[in-house]
Amino acid sequence: MDIILSNTNQDPIYEQIAHQMRTQIVSGILKEGELLPSIRALAKELRISVITTKRAYDELEREGYIETIAAKGSYVATRSHEQLKEEYLKKIEDHMRSIHLLAQFIGLSEEELGMMYQLLTEGER
Amino acid sequence: MESAIHCSNLKKSYGSFTLDINDLHIATGTVHGLIGANGCGKTTTIKLLLGLLFPDSGDLSVLGSHAIGQDTEIRQNIGFIVEDASVPSLMNAKQLSDVLKQTYHGWDQGRFDLLLKQFQLDAKKQYRMYSRGMKVKLQLAVALSHQASLLILDEPTSGLDPLARDEIITILSEFREDESHTILISSHITSDLEKLCDYVTFLEHGRIRFTREKDELLDEFRLVQTTHQMEADIDSDAIVARRDGSFQVELLMRAQDVPSFVEARRLNLEELIILLSRKGGAA
Numbered sequence: 122m123d124i125i126l127s128n129t130n131q132d133p134i135y136e137q138i139a140h141q142m143r144t145q146i147v148s149g150i151l152k153e154g155e156l157l158p159s160i161r162a163l164a165k166e167l168r169i170s171v172i173t174t175k176r177a178y179d180e181l182e183r184e185g186y187i188e189t190i191a192a193k194g195s196y197v198a199t200r201s202h203e204q205l206k207e208e209y210l211k212k213i214e215d216h217m218r219s220i221h222l223l224a225q226f227i228g229l230s231e232e233e234l235g236m237m238y239q240l241l242t243e244g245e246r
Numbered sequence: 247m248e249s250a251i252h253c254s255n256l257k258k259s260y261g262s263f264t265l266d267i268n269d270l271h272i273a274t275g276t277v278h279g280l281i282g283a284n285g286c287g288k289t290t291t292i293k294l295l296l297g298l299l300f301p302d303s304g305d306l307s308v309l310g311s312h313a314i315g316q317d318t319e320i321r322q323n324i325g326f327i328v329e330d331a332s333v334p335s336l337m338n339a340k341q342l343s344d345v346l347k348q349t350y351h352g353w354d355q356g357r358f359d360l361l362l363k364q365f366q367l368d369a370k371k372q373y374r375m376y377s378r379g380m381k382v383k384l385q386l387a388v389a390l391s392h393q394a395s396l397l398i399l400d401e402p403t404s405g406l407d408p409l410a411r412d413e414i415i416t417i418l419s420e421f422r423e424d425e426s427h428t429i430l431i432s433s434h435i436t437s438d439l440e441k442l443c444d445y446v447t448f449l450e451h452g453r454i455r456f457t458r459e460k461d462e463l464l465d466e467f468r469l470v471q472t473t474h475q476m477e478a479d480i481d482s483d484a485i486v487a488r489r490d491g492s493f494q495v496e497l498l499m500r501a502q503d504v505p506s507f508v509e510a511r512r513l514n515l516e517e518l519i520i521l522l523s524r525k526g527g528a529a
Contacts, residue, residue, distance in 0.1 A: 170442060
């Protein structure tokens with residue numbers, strides 16, 4: 122698991138942790154059923170408050186990404202990978218629908234849209 | 247939650263200064279920061295908790311003991327740093343450990359030697375020859391070598407260089423991994439140590455202005471940097487504190503009160519405390 126905390130990032134620390142873990146669960150870097158570090162161990166490693174790491178775990182648990190078993194620890198939830206992928210696909214579909222709508226307003230062709238997407242991904246590389 | 251420290255209506259006066267801690271509760275397993283300006287009563291509070299001073303009135307309980315001044319058994323479980331710790335100036339660390347071996351049942355010589363090495367402290371050098379930073383490190387090494395479950399640290403990073411501060415944060419993070427361990431740290435203004443704190447208590451003129459969960463406190467406020475002209479459009483009741491410059495104005499506001507036409511950013515604890523100290527606003 123990789124977690125990089127940034128002081129310049131405007132997101133609160135717990136959100137930075139939750140976001141990075143979420144990404145790693147969805148992409149399969151953190152595998153279903155994998156044991157996660159304890160709240161105290163993670164706080165120790167990141168040198169932050171225990172309440173902060175607990176909050177990150179609580180949020181991930183509420184969203185169903187992880188499961189906590191009393192006296193055993195927290196695990197990546199078993200529902201994970203496939204279902205999460207499904208959720209993300211749904212989200213992408215929603216975004217596409219709004220892109221489609223916006224493109225229609227200004228009469229943007231599919232070709233032009235494709236080019237915009239290409240430019241965007243090239244910029245990331 | 248079980249409490250490591252609890253104070254109620256605790257009073258101590260010196261001349262014109264009165265410390266009045268009406269309610270302070272520190273739960274076992276947490277890291278608690280005691281912050282405030284010079285002379286706000288942090289050191290007095292810590293000395294009362296360590297039994298180095300006796301309160302004029304009120305009740306305090308430390309690890310379940312209501313008379314910490316007389317309770318040498320309970321004091322075995324407390325590691326501390328205070329500025330004027332009376333370490334005999336002609337003693338070196340080796341001789342000090344010979345004395346402490348007799349003092350603490352839980353004295354762990356191996357741990358102490360390891361910490362001396364880690365802190366690069368010369369065990370043969372007399373205490374008076376140590377720099378301020380070395381004296382603090384020696385006290386910390388002692389505090390961590392007798393299996394204490396509670397650390398009470400008065401300004402543990404003052405006078406230390408950034409490298410040493412960093413080492414101390416690592417060591418305190420490790421100590422805190424055990425959930426029966428509690429840490430109270432005081433600091434005149436917050437430092438990098440703030441990151442470890444679960445809760446902060448802000449003292450002002452001998453009184454507790456507030457005790458808050460740190461994350462919650464930081465989530466609550468935003469800093470708006472804007473022009474005097476733009477400020478005219480902001481509801482003045484929503485401004486908690488302010489700092490006026492010639493070319494700009496900085497406004498402390500609650501996150502939900504920030505209007506959408508201005509830029510706002512989160513503050514760190516130090517910035518927040520400075521702004522809150524400027525004005526007696528609520529938090």
